[in-house]
Amino acid sequence: MQWETVIGLEVHVQLATKSKIFSGASTAFGADPNSQACAVDLGLPGVLPVLNEAAVAMAVQFGLGIHAEIPEVSVFDRKNYFYPDLPKGYQTSQMYHPIVGPGEVEITLEDGETKRIRVHHAHLEEDAGKSLHEDFQGMTGIDLNRAGTPLLEIVSEPDMRSAKEAAAYLKAIHSIVTYLGISDGNMAEGSMRCDVNVSVRPRGQASFGTRAEIKNVNSFRFVERAIAFEVERQIELIEDGGEVVQETRLFDPERDETRSMRTKEQANDYRYFPCPDLLPVVLDRAYVDHLRDNLPELPDEKRARFQNALGLSAYDAGVLSASRAMAEYFEAVKEVCGDAKLAANWVQGELSGALNREGLPIQNSPVSATQLGELVARVKDDTINGKAAKEVFQALWHGEGANADEVIEAKGLKQVTDTGAIEAMIDQVIADSPAQVAQYRDAEPDKRGKMIGYFVGQVMKASRGTANPQQVNALLKEKLDALC
Amino acid sequence: MHDKTLTELAAGLASGEFSSRELTQALLARIDRFDGDLNSFITVTAEQALATADRADADRASGNAGPLTGVPLALKDIFCTAGVKTSAGSRMLDNFISPYDATVVEKLAAAGTVSLGKTNMDEFAMGSSNENSFYGPVQNPWDSDAVPGGSSGGSAAAVAAGLVPAAMGTDTGGSIRQPAAFCGITGLKPTYGRVSRYGIIAYASSLDQAGPLARTAEDCAHLLGAIAGHDLRDSTSVARGVPDYIQELDAPLAGLRIGLPREYFGDGLDPTVASAVREAIGVFESLGATVREISLPHTHYAIPAYYVIAPAEASSNLARYDGVRFGHRCDAPEDLTDLYKRSRAEGFGEEVKRRILMGTHTLSEGFFDAYYKKAQQVRRLIRQDFLDAFDEVDVLMGPASPTPAFDLGAKKDPVSMYLQDIYTIAINLAGIPGISVPAGFAGGRPVGLQILGTHFAEARLLNVAHQFQQATDWHLRRPALAEETL
Amino acid sequence: MALEHADVLRAAHLARLGLDDDEAAHYLDDLGRILAMVDQLQTLDTEGVAPLAHPLETTQRLRADEVTETDQRSRFQRCAPAVEQGLYLVPRVVE
Numbered sequence A: 001m002q003w004e005t006v007i008g009l010e011v012h013v014q015l016a017t018k019s020k021i022f023s024g025a026s027t028a029f030g031a032d033p034n035s036q037a038c039a040v041d042l043g044l045p046g047v048l049p050v051l052n053e054a055a056v057a058m059a060v061q062f063g064l065g066i067h068a069e070i071p072e073v074s075v076f077d078r079k080n081y082f083y084p085d086l087p088k089g090y091q092t093s094q095m096y097h098p099i100v101g102p103g104e105v106e107i108t109l110e111d112g113e114t115k116r117i118r119v120h121h122a123h124l125e126e127d128a129g130k131s132l133h134e135d136f137q138g139m140t141g142i143d144l145n146r147a148g149t150p151l152l153e154i155v156s157e158p159d160m161r162s163a164k165e166a167a168a169y170l171k172a173i174h175s176i177v178t179y180l181g182i183s184d185g186n187m188a189e190g191s192m193r194c195d196v197n198v199s200v201r202p203r204g205q206a207s208f209g210t211r212a213e214i215k216n217v218n219s220f221r222f223v224e225r226a227i228a229f230e231v232e233r234q235i236e237l238i239e240d241g242g243e244v245v246q247e248t249r250l251f252d253p254e255r256d257e258t259r260s261m262r263t264k265e266q267a268n269d270y271r272y273f274p275c276p277d278l279l280p281v282v283l284d285r286a287y288v289d290h291l292r293d294n295l296p297e298l299p300d301e302k303r304a305r306f307q308n309a310l311g312l313s314a315y316d317a318g319v320l321s322a323s324r325a326m327a328e329y330f331e332a333v334k335e336v337c338g339d340a341k342l343a344a345n346w347v348q349g350e351l352s353g354a355l356n357r358e359g360l361p362i363q364n365s366p367v368s369a370t371q372l373g374e375l376v377a378r379v380k381d382d383t384i385n386g387k388a389a390k391e392v393f394q395a396l397w398h399g400e401g402a403n404a405d406e407v408i409e410a411k412g413l414k415q416v417t418d419t420g421a422i423e424a425m426i427d428q429v430i431a432d433s434p435a436q437v438a439q440y441r442d443a444e445p446d447k448r449g450k451m452i453g454y455f456v457g458q459v460m461k462a463s464r465g466t467a468n469p470q471q472v473n474a475l476l477k478e479k480l481d482a483l484c
Numbered sequence B: 001m002h003d004k005t006l007t008e009l010a011a012g013l014a015s016g017e018f019s020s021r022e023l024t025q026a027l028l029a030r031i032d033r034f035d036g037d038l039n040s041f042i043t044v045t046a047e048q049a050l051a052t053a054d055r056a057d058a059d060r061a062s063g064n065a066g067p068l069t070g071v072p073l074a075l076k077d078i079f080c081t082a083g084v085k086t087s088a089g090s091r092m093l094d095n096f097i098s099p100y101d102a103t104v105v106e107k108l109a110a111a112g113t114v115s116l117g118k119t120n121m122d123e124f125a126m127g128s129s130n131e132n133s134f135y136g137p138v139q140n141p142w143d144s145d146a147v148p149g150g151s152s153g154g155s156a157a158a159v160a161a162g163l164v165p166a167a168m169g170t171d172t173g174g175s176i177r178q179p180a181a182f183c184g185i186t187g188l189k190p191t192y193g194r195v196s197r198y199g200i201i202a203y204a205s206s207l208d209q210a211g212p213l214a215r216t217a218e219d220c221a222h223l224l225g226a227i228a229g230h231d232l233r234d235s236t237s238v239a240r241g242v243p244d245y246i247q248e249l250d251a252p253l254a255g256l257r258i259g260l261p262r263e264y265f266g267d268g269l270d271p272t273v274a275s276a277v278r279e280a281i282g283v284f285e286s287l288g289a290t291v292r293e294i295s296l297p298h299t300h301y302a303i304p305a306y307y308v309i310a311p312a313e314a315s316s317n318l319a320r321y322d323g324v325r326f327g328h329r330c331d332a333p334e335d336l337t338d339l340y341k342r343s344r345a346e347g348f349g350e351e352v353k354r355r356i357l358m359g360t361h362t363l364s365e366g367f368f369d370a371y372y373k374k375a376q377q378v379r380r381l382i383r384q385d386f387l388d389a390f391d392e393v394d395v396l397m398g399p400a401s402p403t404p405a406f407d408l409g410a411k412k413d414p415v416s417m418y419l420q421d422i423y424t425i426a427i428n429l430a431g432i433p434g435i436s437v438p439a440g441f442a443g444g445r446p447v448g449l450q451i452l453g454t455h456f457a458e459a460r461l462l463n464v465a466h467q468f469q470q471a472t473d474w475h476l477r478r479p480a481l482a483e484e485t486l
Numbered sequence C: 001m002a003l004e005h006a007d008v009l010r011a012a013h014l015a016r017l018g019l020d021d022d023e024a025a026h027y028l029d030d031l032g033r034i035l036a037m038v039d040q041l042q043t044l045d046t047e048g049v050a051p052l053a054h055p056l057e058t059t060q061r062l063r064a065d066e067v068t069e070t071d072q073r074s075r076f077q078r079c080a081p082a083v084e085q086g087l088y089l090v091p092r093v094v095e
Helices: A053-065 A163-180 A220-239 A285-293 A299-308 A314-321 A324-337 A340-358 A369-380 A386-397 A404-411 A419-432 A434-442 A445-462 A469-483 B006-015 B020-038 B046-061 B103-110 B153-160 B177-183 B217-227 B271-286 B299-320 B336-347 B350-363 B368-392 B414-419 B425-430 B458-471 C005-014 C021-043 C073-077
Strands: A003-014 A077-080 A090-093 A103-108 A114-126 A130-136 A139-143 A150-156 A192-202 A212-217 A247-252 A257-260 B041-044 B072-076 B114-119 B166-171 B186-189 B209-214 B257-261 B290-294 B395-399 B434-442 B445-452 C087-091
Touching: A003 A163, A003 A220, A053 A114, A053 A150, A053 A163, A053 A285, A077 B299, A090 A114, A103 A163, A114 A163, A130 C087, A150 A163, A163 A192, A163 A220, A163 A299, A163 A324, A192 A220, A212 A220, A220 A247, A220 A257, A299 A314, A299 A324, A314 A324, A314 A340, A324 A340, A324 A369, A340 A369, A340 A386, A369 A386, A369 A404, A386 A404, A419 A445, A419 A469, A434 A445, A434 A469, A445 A469, B006 B020, B006 B046, B006 B217, B020 B041, B020 B046, B020 B072, B020 B114, B020 B153, B041 B153, B046 B114, B072 B103, B072 B153, B103 B114, B103 B217, B114 B153, B153 B166, B153 B177, B153 B209, B166 B186, B166 B217, B177 B186, B177 B434, B177 B445, B186 B217, B186 B458, B209 B217, B217 B434, B217 B458, B257 B271, B257 B368, B271 B290, B271 B395, B271 B434, B271 B445, B271 B458, B290 B368, B299 B350, B299 B368, B299 B414, B299 B425, B299 C021, B336 C087, B350 B368, B350 C005, B350 C021, B368 B395, B368 B425, B368 C021, B395 B458, B414 C021, B434 B458, B445 B458, C005 C021
Parallel strands: A212 A247, B072 B114, B072 B166, B257 B290, B257 B395
Antiparallel strands: A003 A150, A003 A192, A077 A090, A103 A114, A114 A150, A130 A139, A139 C087, A192 A212, A247 A257, B041 B114, B166 B209, B186 B209, B186 B434, B395 B445, B434 B445
16 A cells, blocks of 8 residues: 655744743853852742743744734633643643744755645744653752743644654754744754654555654654654554554654553643733734845745846755855855856855765855855956865965965966966977877877876976866867877 | 821820830830730840840931831741741741842831731631631730631731731731721721732732721821832732822822722621621711612622632642641651652641632643633623722722621631632732721621722822721720720 | 542543542542532533633733742752752652
């Protein structure tokens, strides 16, 4: 039987506010346990929440970024359950009236195809603390520093049909939130976390199969692996005559599998009701319009502009707009050198290669965008040839010289384009290579093209790489053919 | 000194007739002498009180005294008080020393008042008799067999017994007005949002409101002025200026339009209470007010709606008492569930458990619409009844409670206890202010007249109550206990 | 709506209140009577009435995004039943 995979994602994004969603405690990562848990975060008797303006603004910016409806009124509800990392015994969330309504995200697949994934809604809520399971006399330790950090939970429709689509969607969300600057997107520190709903159904069947929810999937790679494992598990189960049960599963990256969070607990009943300590959030049109007017250019807009206005291929446009840092670097190179295609080639080629080898993010590149732009400009105006340019790049990478011109000057890499000088070198090479000249003369005319390579190499060597290769080629052909 | 009103004591302090230390010492001695039986205090903070009184006297000497500097009072044990046990009348918080001050506590301290301690109350403010306290029942100073009312029973009894001139209470369904009525004193529940709830241990967040209990409306006006106002830490507190409540006390009542809700004078109203209230209304007529009957048609749905909304909010508000960060924790828990279940079973009393169970049930899947949503719809209808009434009259008047204080142990059945709040509970659902003033006696126990106004009409209520107290002397009557001197 | 013993046990579990069978029976009786009183609500037609969550229909005020709190851990943990290395301790949580 042919199976189809159906995937929906719930992505939790920690918003990059300075203080918590309902208190004035810091959200900084990595502080001493419970040193950033204030009275409100601890849920001390009598404390009350007050909503953070920046959390609201960031949620709305996200909504605008995915072309979502922004309802005028949103309401906070309490989700009631007991857990040691949940200080008040309820999580303040938005169940019935979320701050962001339906929207959509465009994803680009590896073959350059695009697909629209619908977002059901996004809502604001507070993060929980952390349980530390190291041994404290057989006890678990609770750190509530994270409690109250603002989260935006982005809930997709079940629109994805493969692990690759799910990963592409997660990347798209990542690039939107980092473009907007509303999250640092740091998955290793838990700034972005993901729950995956997976089901399978026979191809052509309209109704969905029973889904499993996989928790704790916290990297792009894990999303793909967790889904791949889970899909295989479900198909095998059904083909062996079993049934998928609706349950929560945990992804174990070390064993590369998902496993049931078996629990004897009765099914949870969260008893949502409107939080009486918070009032309805009303966003007036002017406020939303103001945020819309000040929205930065987003990845899909940028991609379209790179393709349409700059003439880049769909693939190049996609790669260069994938992150805000990459796009900004590329645009700066393009500004300096004045050639989008050359800039694109250099950013994706030489620069990305070097960054990958060193494991550096583009923000930390030793070669600045201005330096690279100046270098590319010298390629464009034929001051240096491609080979020399790579040498200049390496020199700049290792800090040898402040800019391309300085390196070109110091290393004498300036391209020789003076016909007289090149002809002199050619004449010398021909004079020094009687045997090769003879072979050339005796060869069939259609074989000669290949043989010219030897002479080009010798001339380039004589020029220490600085002769213009196109000129060398043309002049050599002319002179050798004259000898035939 | 103990027989003076707060206003008179403030004047005595201002004139140098006595110092705050002398006054504080005198009242601490009375607490020491009488509160063993009365049981109106959970914690007496004598040392802090004397230190605060000394600071107040120093402030006065250096010319930095305000109108309330050096005035002693007490706080219901629901107001978080830094460094002082704040129990909410519960075993759950018997070991809880609050690390911070409630906004009301801060404001009273800033006004220079001297807190003598924390008063007894029904556990987590759930009750109408003060019998639900972990610290035992409180006696009514008028009759030791009678309850003082609840949940602010300790505050009301302490004032009536002359242990303090005033005390702070909270009112979620009548918890200031009913004990004030039962103890023959004046108690004001302000408009929801008028006084910050920050640092007040929550019972039902959309209903809770703090207010003063004192001898007179004038005393209450002084205290409301000190505690009212917008608080950035409470999202539900209202950004609205605080009027000068004292200045408006003397406005004449001629032309005042009084409405008598028909539903507040029906079956179940003790005839002696009814005649006392009618007599009080006659006083207003003699002061130039006009009286007409009015209807609040959804009155009988107020108790059912309240007993859905309040327990639902409470079930969630009280989930934080889990034995992890503060409060009671059971011995040697086997596992997490055992920690929760045993700590909470041991820490909470019966009425609190009843309401947690009730609220948990009505919020749970399959019941939410039938109970919670329905109750909120009814809540709107109840509020609309009042808004419609205030289109036609300035204030509403009626009894604060259908009976005078009942005997300790008389109401065994929770529902019959709940029905006691028939005249007070709708006011919290509507969020309007109400005041109870002494208006006579029934069987030797005090009767309270309740006066209601529209949202933020506290100045008018205090004015109306004050004018009544200028024309009557019910508020000057004292139980024998308060007449006793040391 | 009739209340059953299982409903009380379910609510007790959701609310993490330890109850033995006798207590559950006692509360079943109490809650049954309270719910019977509450059921008067069902006699009222509320079709089309918007639920009222707060007595004053005002809207949420927003707080500026500023860090205003300092570390008060030792103060807050003075009232905690069990702490170690700054962490609140609970019986081992098994995931």
